[in-house]
Amino acid sequence: MTAALVTRQSPNDLYELVEVELPVTDWVTVEQDRIDQFADATGDHQWIHVDPQRASAGPYGKPIAHGYLSLSLLGPLFASVLEIVGASMVVNYGLEKVRFPAPLPVDSKVRLASTIISATEVTGGVQIVVRATLEAEGGSKPICVADAVFRYFV
Numbered sequence: 001m002t003a004a005l006v007t008r009q010s011p012n013d014l015y016e017l018v019e020v021e022l023p024v025t026d027w028v029t030v031e032q033d034r035i036d037q038f039a040d041a042t043g044d045h046q047w048i049h050v051d052p053q054r055a056s057a058g059p060y061g062k063p064i065a066h067g068y069l070s071l072s073l074l075g076p077l078f079a080s081v082l083e084i085v086g087a088s089m090v091v092n093y094g095l096e097k098v099r100f101p102a103p104l105p106v107d108s109k110v111r112l113a114s115t116i117i118s119a120t121e122v123t124g125g126v127q128i129v130v131r132a133t134l135e136a137e138g139g140s141k142p143i144c145v146a147d148a149v150f151r152y153f154v
Contacts, residue, residue, distance in 0.1 A: 002026060003081050010086040011126040011152035017082075018128075022116070023040040025077045027109040027137060030065050033069045037152060052106070060109040065104040074132045077112035078148070086105075087152040093127060096147035102139055109137040117147065124151035 004023040008014065008046045008117055039045045040088055047054045055063040084090070104110065111134075111144065127149060134144040 005083055006081060007083045007085060009084075011016060011154055012082055014084065014116065014126045014128050014152060017022060017116045018119050019117060021079065023112045025079045025080050025112045027111050028073065028077070028139060029107060029109050030069070030104060032063060032106050033053075035065050035069065037074075038066055042066070042068070044068075060103055060105060063106040065106070065108075065143070067100040068133055070100065070104050070110075071098060071146065072113060073134060074112065074146060075146070076150055078114055078130060078150075081112075081114065084152050087125070089153050091151045091153070093149040094149045096149060098144070098146040100144055101145055102136070102141040104134075104136060104143045108139075108143075110134050110136075110143060122151055125151055127151045130154075 003025045006017070035049050036067055039050050048058055049063055049066055051064050113133045113135065115131045117131050118130050120127050130148045130150065132146050132148050133142045135142050
């Protein structure tokens with residue numbers, strides 16, 4: 001199943017999406033190779049992420065993804081459910097709140113649920129704040145919850 005794509009023609013159309021729950025994304029599997037590549041890119045090679053043998057005896061029974069790896073999935077997953085055709089560019093402007101309520105074990109499937117909670121005019125475009133919730137298949141708590149700020153420019 002492929003997630004539905006919400007398409008709008010202009011950044012100004014974002015105002016009509018405030019308080020709208022967007023489609024949930026497709027599932028994405030977070031494998032050890034992705035965790036290892038993230039560790040290499042960031043220099044964070046803590047054993048709980050990159051040493052499957054040692055991590056199997058650790059508190060989670062297997063390696064877990066870095067919290068910031070979980071966070072890095074929000075932008076691409078969000079882009080898979082919202083397209084603004086008339087935007088010349090989209091910028092990750094920042095984060096207002098971020099929490100990691102549960103670890104993300106290796107080989108878990110994750111998906112993103114999101115709601116635009118505000119839209120405001122900025123010079124040259126529209127800024128939105130998205131309540132983004134990354135959840136793991138079968139998990140009782142979200143992996144990551146963040147209020148992500150994006151700017152869509154005309």
